[in-house]
Amino acid sequence: MSLAIDDTIVALASAAGGSYEGIIRVSGPAVVEVLKKIFDGETGSGDLQSKRPLVLNGRLRLASDTRAQEVHLPALVYLWPTSRSYTRQPLAEIYLPGSPPLLDLAIRSLCKCGARLAGPGEFTLRAFLAGRLDLTQAEAVLGVIDAQDAASLQSALTQLSGGLSHPLASLRNQLLDLLAHLEAGLDFVDEDIEFISRAELQQQVTAAATKVQSIADQLNSRSETSTSAPRVVLYGEPNAGKSSLLNALAGTAAAIVSPVAGTTRDYLVRLVTIDNQQLQLIDTAGVEEVSSTNAIAADAQSLGQSQHQQADLQLLCIDSSQPMSPWSHAELQRNSLTPRLIIGTKFDQTGGHSFDLPSPALLTSVVTGHGLDELRGAIITALRKSTGEIPVVATTALRCTASLQAAATALASAADLTTNGASDEWIAAELRLALDELGQVIGAVYTDDILDRVFSRFCIGK
Ligand SMILES: Nc1nc2c(ncn2[C@@H]2O[C@H](COP(=O)(O)OP(=O)(O)OP(=O)(O)O)[C@@H](O)[C@H]2O)c(=O)[nH]1
Numbered sequence: 001m002s003l004a005i006d007d008t009i010v011a012l013a014s015a016a017g018g019s020y021e022g023i024i025r026v027s028g029p030a031v032v033e034v035l036k037k038i039f040d041g042e043t044g045s046g047d048l049q050s051k052r053p054l055v056l057n058g059r060l061r062l063a064s065d066t067r068a069q070e071v072h073l074p075a076l077v078y079l080w081p082t083s084r085s086y087t088r089q090p091l092a093e094i095y096l097p098g099s100p101p102l103l104d105l106a107i108r109s110l111c112k113c114g115a116r117l118a119g120p121g122e123f124t125l126r127a128f129l130a131g132r133l134d135l136t137q138a139e140a141v142l143g144v145i146d147a148q149d150a151a152s153l154q155s156a157l158t159q160l161s162g163g164l165s166h167p168l169a170s171l172r173n174q175l176l177d178l179l180a181h182l183e184a185g186l187d188f189v190d191e192d193i194e195f196i197s198r199a200e201l202q203q204q205v206t207a208a209a210t211k212v213q214s215i216a217d218q219l220n221s222r223s224e225t226s227t228s229a230p231r232v233v234l235y236g237e238p239n240a241g242k243s244s245l246l247n248a249l250a251g252t253a254a255a256i257v258s259p260v261a262g263t264t265r266d267y268l269v270r271l272v273t274i275d276n277q278q279l280q281l282i283d284t285a286g287v288e289e290v291s292s293t294n295a296i297a298a299d300a301q302s303l304g305q306s307q308h309q310q311a312d313l314q315l316l317c318i319d320s321s322q323p324m325s326p327w328s329h330a331e332l333q334r335n336s337l338t339p340r341l342i343i344g345t346k347f348d349q350t351g352g353h354s355f356d357l358p359s360p361a362l363l364t365s366v367v368t369g370h371g372l373d374e375l376r377g378a379i380i381t382a383l384r385k386s387t388g389e390i391p392v393v394a395t396t397a398l399r400c401t402a403s404l405q406a407a408a409t410a411l412a413s414a415a416d417l418t419t420n421g422a423s424d425e426w427i428a429a430e431l432r433l434a435l436d437e438l439g440q441v442i443g444a445v446y447t448d449d450i451l452d453r454v455f456s457r458f459c460i461g462k
């Protein structure tokens with residue numbers, strides 16, 4: 001990967017293959033000179049100091065390999081002639097008829113005029129090197145391009161607008177201030193001048209440690225799941241109506257439903273999209289005491305249990321047409337760390353009066369459809385609350401979890417050292433470690449290896 005930014009790069013920016021229009025992007029100090037050699041056109045309106053590009057209408061003159069005469073192509077050029085561009089250097093986007101051989105010829109001609117072919121992600125790399133984006137935002141650009149559904153697009157856009165960078169950058173600034181105080185104190189150690197009180201130091205370091213740990217935990221839970229769709233697990237006693245509810249929400253008869261208690265023996269996963277959010281809806285075997293001689297039932301119980309533990313959201317199903325069982329009573333009392341919704345099923349059989357369910361229970365019926373829309377809404381609201389405030393794209397979670405955890409650990413030990421009256425030097429060393437790790441996340445500290453990992457996944461032209 002080339003970190004040079006003083007040559008001028010060119011690449012196809014639109015999707016490969018034939019189309020009505022193709023876009024070629026050129027960036028570098030020589031953009032204007034390169035264009036002058038090959039483009040005839042009039043300068044449209046535009047203000048050099050504006051962030052808006054100049055719009056040039058004209059023709060591109062290309063020397064054909066097969067024909068003696070030049071090929072003249074109608075072209076529209078958007079030109080950012082100063083540093084007010086994506087890459088913070090002169091940049092042009094050339095709109096041409098989208099024929100692959102013509103676009104190819106245009107790119108080769110631009111190379112003959114002084115540009116060179118760009119590598120993968122090199123435009124975004126330049127934006128990063130110029131300080132326009134940090135690394136998490138560069139990854140978000142890729143997240144936007146790769147987004148498969150509205151939810152992942154939303155995460156990528158939030159990250160692009162600084163969702164992860166802003167809290168991390170302000171944390172780094174705060175830690176840099178603390179470090180400066182400590183280091184100033186070290187310089188005057190003989191005079192016994194204190195630049196920051198121990199109590200203040202302890203309070204700030206502990207707060208930073210907690211914050212970084214919580215971000216690390218969020219990223220960690222994100223990178224562990226193989227699919228980004230959150231897991232919503234239906235559970236409850238046999239015959240409570242779990243499989244019926246799965247079928248109703250999934251809109252297909254995926255799970256077997258029957259009046260025989262203990263119908264579901266396995267677990268069943270269905271991908272469901274509600275309000276543009278994709279989720280995995282998981283049906284489990286009804287919870288019951290099973291004798292150790294019934295191996296299938298025992299297996300069903302342990303499979304259900306493990307799904308239940310891995311849930312992002314649990315849906316406790318209780319038959320609202322029956323008096324509440326001791327199991328349901330006990331289950332309702334149990335504190336659950338995982339967010340949970342309580343659903344009173346079979347509402348159509350209650351004659352409008354369900355048994356004594358607690359008030360936040362949602363009453364549903366798969367026969368009349370009662371409460372199903374409310375349930376869909378409640379699932380989405382609960383998931384948005386439970387998946388944390390900072391959405392991140394999966395590649396960032398994978399790249400940064402270890403760094404954030406290392407930063408959190410260093411800060412926790414800095415907090416311990418402060419409490420135990422250790423010397424400022426030790427505390428400063430831990431702070432430096434944390435700063436270095438946080439710097440790697442946003443790219444304030446980077447190595448070629450880190451840049452390679454981030455940008456090699458990009459396609460050429462981005
Ligand atoms: N009237 C009515 N019957 C329902 C409703 N939901 C489920 N049932 C019936 O209740 C019985 C049990 O439903 P299932 O969906 O199989 O229950 P389950 O919780 O999956 O049961 P197990 O798999 O055995 O744990 C079936 O006969 C369903 O037709 C409902 O909303 N209204």
Ligand SMILES: [Mg+2]
Pocket residue numbers: 242243244255256257263264283284285286
């Ligand atoms: Mg079932």
